[in-house]
Amino acid sequence: MTFTAGSRTRTHAVHLTILGAILLTCVNALDIDYNLYEERAPGREVGDLISDLSLDPTLARDFKFFQPTSENDTFLSLNAVTGVLTTRKTVDREEICPGLDVCTHMVIIQFKTTGIAFVKVRVRVFDINDHAPSFPQTMIWIDIPESANVGTTYPQGSSLFAEDPDIGENTVRAYELSNTFSDTFGLNTYSLDGTEVAEIVVRTPLDREQTSYYELVLIAKDLGTPQRSGSVVIKINITDENDHSPVFQQNSYSVAIKENEAPGFEIVDINATDLDHGQNSKISYSFSGRTPQEVFNLFSIDRDSGKVRTLQSLDYETHQHLFQIGIQAVDKGVPPRPAFTTLFINVTDENDNFPQISFSSDNVLDGNTAIISESVAVQEEIVYVTVGDDDSGVNANVRLMLGGITSSHFKLEEIYENLLYKLVTDTVLDRETIPVYNLSIIATDGGQEPKTTIKYFIVKLLDENDNRPEFTEGVYDARIPENNEAGGVVAIVTAIDPDSGANGSVEYHLLTHQHIFAIDSENGEITAKGVLDGERVADYEIKVSACDGGTPSQCSETTVHLQVMDLNDNAPKFEESSYSFFIRENMKKGTFVGQVVATDKDSGENGRLTYFEASQKFRIDSHTGEIFSNTVFDYEEEKFCSITVMVKDHGGDTSKEASINVNIDIIDVNDNTPVITFPKTDKNVVIVPLAAEPGFPVTSIQARDADDDQNGELQYDIEHGNSLGIFQISKTTGEIYTVKKLESTWEGLIQLSINVSDKGEVPRSAATKVTIVISDLPVNISFIDWADFVNLTEGVPVKEKNTAFTATLAGIFVLALAAFVCLLVIIAVVAVICCRSNEKAIRTYNFRREENLFSASKSTSRTATPQNVSSTVEAYLAMQQSQRSEERRVGKECRSRWSPYH
Numbered sequence: 052m053t054f055t056a057g058s059r060t061r062t063h064a065v066h067l068t069i070l071g072a073i074l075l076t077c078v079n080a081l082d083i084d085y086n087l088y089e090e091r092a093p094g095r096e097v098g099d100l101i102s103d104l105s106l107d108p109t110l111a112r113d114f115k116f117f118q119p120t121s122e123n124d125t126f127l128s129l130n131a132v133t134g135v136l137t138t139r140k141t142v143d144r145e146e147i148c149p150g151l152d153v154c155t156h157m158v159i160i161q162f163k164t165t166g167i168a169f170v171k172v173r174v175r176v177f178d179i180n181d182h183a184p185s186f187p188q189t190m191i192w193i194d195i196p197e198s199a200n201v202g203t204t205y206p207q208g209s210s211l212f213a214e215d216p217d218i219g220e221n222t223v224r225a226y227e228l229s230n231t232f233s234d235t236f237g238l239n240t241y242s243l244d245g246t247e248v249a250e251i252v253v254r255t256p257l258d259r260e261q262t263s264y265y266e267l268v269l270i271a272k273d274l275g276t277p278q279r280s281g282s283v284v285i286k287i288n289i290t291d292e293n294d295h296s297p298v299f300q301q302n303s304y305s306v307a308i309k310e311n312e313a314p315g316f317e318i319v320d321i322n323a324t325d326l327d328h329g330q331n332s333k334i335s336y337s338f339s340g341r342t343p344q345e346v347f348n349l350f351s352i353d354r355d356s357g358k359v360r361t362l363q364s365l366d367y368e369t370h371q372h373l374f375q376i377g378i379q380a381v382d383k384g385v386p387p388r389p390a391f392t393t394l395f396i397n398v399t400d401e402n403d404n405f406p407q408i409s410f411s412s413d414n415v416l417d418g419n420t421a422i423i424s425e426s427v428a429v430q431e432e433i434v435y436v437t438v439g440d441d442d443s444g445v446n447a448n449v450r451l452m453l454g455g456i457t458s459s460h461f462k463l464e465e466i467y468e469n470l471l472y473k474l475v476t477d478t479v480l481d482r483e484t485i486p487v488y489n490l491s492i493i494a495t496d497g498g499q500e501p502k503t504t505i506k507y508f509i510v511k512l513l514d515e516n517d518n519r520p521e522f523t524e525g526v527y528d529a530r531i532p533e534n535n536e537a538g539g540v541v542a543i544v545t546a547i548d549p550d551s552g553a554n555g556s557v558e559y560h561l562l563t564h565q566h567i568f569a570i571d572s573e574n575g576e577i578t579a580k581g582v583l584d585g586e587r588v589a590d591y592e593i594k595v596s597a598c599d600g601g602t603p604s605q606c607s608e609t610t611v612h613l614q615v616m617d618l619n620d621n622a623p624k625f626e627e628s629s630y631s632f633f634i635r636e637n638m639k640k641g642t643f644v645g646q647v648v649a650t651d652k653d654s655g656e657n658g659r660l661t662y663f664e665a666s667q668k669f670r671i672d673s674h675t676g677e678i679f680s681n682t683v684f685d686y687e688e689e690k691f692c693s694i695t696v697m698v699k700d701h702g703g704d705t706s707k708e709a710s711i712n713v714n715i716d717i718i719d720v721n722d723n724t725p726v727i728t729f730p731k732t733d734k735n736v737v738i739v740p741l742a743a744e745p746g747f748p749v750t751s752i753q754a755r756d757a758d759d760d761q762n763g764e765l766q767y768d769i770e771h772g773n774s775l776g777i778f779q780i781s782k783t784t785g786e787i788y789t790v791k792k793l794e795s796t797w798e799g800l801i802q803l804s805i806n807v808s809d810k811g812e813v814p815r816s817a818a819t820k821v822t823i824v825i826s827d828l829p830v831n832i833s834f835i836d837w838a839d840f841v842n843l844t845e846g847v848p849v850k851e852k853n854t855a856f857t858a859t860l861a862g863i864f865v866l867a868l869a870a871f872v873c874l875l876v877i878i879a880v881v882a883v884i885c886c887r888s889n890e891k892a893i894r895t896y897n898f899r900r901e902e903n904l905f906s907a908s909k910s911t912s913r914t915a916t917p918q919n920v921s922s923t924v925e926a927y928l929a930m931q932q933s934q935r936s937e938e939r940r941v942g943k944e945c946r947s948r949w950s951p952y953h
Contacts, residue, residue, distance in 0.1 A: 080466040081170040085136070088177045089144035093137075097127060097174060100134035100160065104170065110163075117161040117169060117411065118437055118471070125158055127174070134162065136172065144176045145216045150371045152218050154178075159471060167432065171467055180221040180275025184213040186283035187339035187377035191269075193251060194288045194296035194388040197259040202252065204239055205287075206390045207298045210248035213271030213281055214375065221275035223247050229282075230267040236287070238269075243303050244395050246375060247271075251285065259289040288388070296388040297323040297334050297380040304378075305395040310367035311403055318350070321357040323380035323390055331384035339377030339391065346376055350396075359394065367400040368441040374398075402446040402498030408506040409437045422549050425482035425512040433510060436463065436472040438494050445497040454491035454505075461490060461510070474508070482512035516554035516601030520546035522609040530614045530655075533585035541568070542611050544575040546597035553600035562594035562608065570595065577611065585617030589654050619657035619702030623649045623709045630696075632678065633716040636686035644669065644678040644715060649698040656701040666694040669715075678713065686719040687757050721762040721811025727819045729753035735820055741793050741827040749778060749823060752785035754807045761810040770818070771804035778803065778823070787821065798825050 085098045101108050114134045119125055126147070128139040148154030154176040161169055193205050215222040226249040228238040237252040249269065265287040272280040299321065306319045325332040336357040338346060349370065352359050357380070374396040381389045412434040414421040421433050440447040451472055453463050462477045474490075488510040495503045522544060529542035548555040559575045561568060570577045577593065591613040598606040625647060632645030651658040662676045670681045676698070692715040699708040729752065737750045756763040767785040769778065777797065779790045785807070801823045808816035
């Protein structure tokens, strides 16, 4: 069917309405042609698809462009409901199809019938005579020698021509010479490579002395309606026989060049000669004055050699294919004399483009995946495959094939040759057998060295609504500057449901912040209802749901984290007004001390913070604010540190900062042992009178500990020497006092072992000894030689040291006396048995001796001094020696008396 849209009323060049209706019931591919004259205003109706295809106007058709996919790629506009095609802009044939005799614009339109149908619309744009012929030069100089023969044509080696971008009768078709010298000069026209050109013909002999200069007007005309024309002034200079103009070797040059030749490629070497000599024979080459700018962009000509080269690659697919370029050669005489020729450059296509494959279907996801139900019928359309090749001719002929292990379950059906195919099922599909098909679409062009493109297509099968929509991202992060425009899009969420039909359709809903935001239920665009203030609320957690249309419906949710960006108008702020931390002494370098945390109401780089401090004793993690020790602390040397921590945001030139003092206490650990300052080793004897009452202060143990708190808190204990429970020590003060009334039998020396310990988690302790003298004798301690006294106590047997009868001068005397008495009793008994005659003497002697000794001791001064203490001990030892001598004498005497030989 062909329709002409040259006016508001279309004329049917070919009317096949009935056939079109029949075709609609059989296939889903139609063709229709429309004619359109260029330069029609926007909105001009081109065709009515419902009417022209005899479609039922009561049914919804949903017309849309299938190829190209956007109206921006075509001058046509399509009404989706009525199917009316109109011009979207003024149509310029020369812009759409430069240099082509036949200009056809093709689009494919998709619409609904019983299924999906296509119509290929071809709009042929006809030329109108909207351009006048024009010459490349504004003025043409031709030198003709006066000796020129009649019938000679000029310019020699070239021709005169005008340009007209129109085609057919609307381009240049005739030339005429407007002059008053028709007897002298005539005009010869002919066609050169499809272009009408002209030459000046000498009709009569020339005489330079009579007329040396002529001015002619050459007019070029087209045959369009209305007829248009253009002219150029030709100035002819009659020269002497020795004056010559340059002459080209050819009237015109025609060359072909491959599109992919590299820049700098030499296309042609144009030569002209001048028969003059010297400076007059030197020639300069250039493009003619009215050469289009595109020629200057693509080509260059060497001014001295006339070699024409490419400036860039000539892409056949993006540039025009035929260039007609005017070349002029000018000698350097005075005046300079020009000559002209025409260069035709034909750019030939190379098979330099790979075939293109694209998929289109409502079933397609991610560009190459289709999801269909396993229950689809055989011949069900899966996807439409569009192919193309930017090359031309056989290089653009594309052969399409289907590959893949399971490709036998599908087949490709041609809709439009070399353009559109559809992939359909070729057998019954079973999801449980093959849930996913991986197909290969292979396109190969017809070039001499064929190029092949392979695209992969995936077909997924579904059976029930057992899938919920899935968002493309688990959490969406979006940012928007504050003071946004109300109604603007702030984020887009996309959910995909692998189900098909209603089961796979997705509808979006806002679950939170509905008073601030809105969402397009179809495309997931979230818009702000009003202006957002980043200072008031910097972040929004927007909950969005996507529900499919199945029964029952299944939904999924996502979160859109929307950050409202603002200016860096907030300084960082620490979460606490001050920070106090502690660290134990002796901890190694790098020990974690604490963490300071600052916040910034700004966002992004304006809210990203860096911490720093200048102390040498600590270091801080610039990102987290964690503080670590940079040295080993000793509590006894340093108990407290104060540092200043700075925090700075990354706001660039507007960066802001804040500071805070951090107090750090050094915590004591139990690393010091108590030191006993009293009593000393050489002064550890105290005197307790026998008459002391309970509570009598004996002495006070004095000690110190360099640690602090419980590590330096001391506890005093009596470890040994207090078996009689006479004394007690204060655990806190170290004061020793009596707890019992002293008995005379306890008179003597007592040595107490004292333990001093701290209360650390792992206690440390020190020990000392205190010697206590219980005596009713007044002792002047200042006169005692403590070293001798200590030696004296060390000479007493250990067994005696553990009783209250040992280690004192009085105790020694009493013990000596008691031992002596016991010895006398024993001797008396032995004497009675052995020798009654001597019993009384012995007992009287021993007793008297003891009595005398005791009396001697009693007669000594009641004041103890080192001298009399030593004398008492010597007396005690002498008494023991005397006792042992007496025992030996009595034994001998008894043995002598009772001996049988006596």
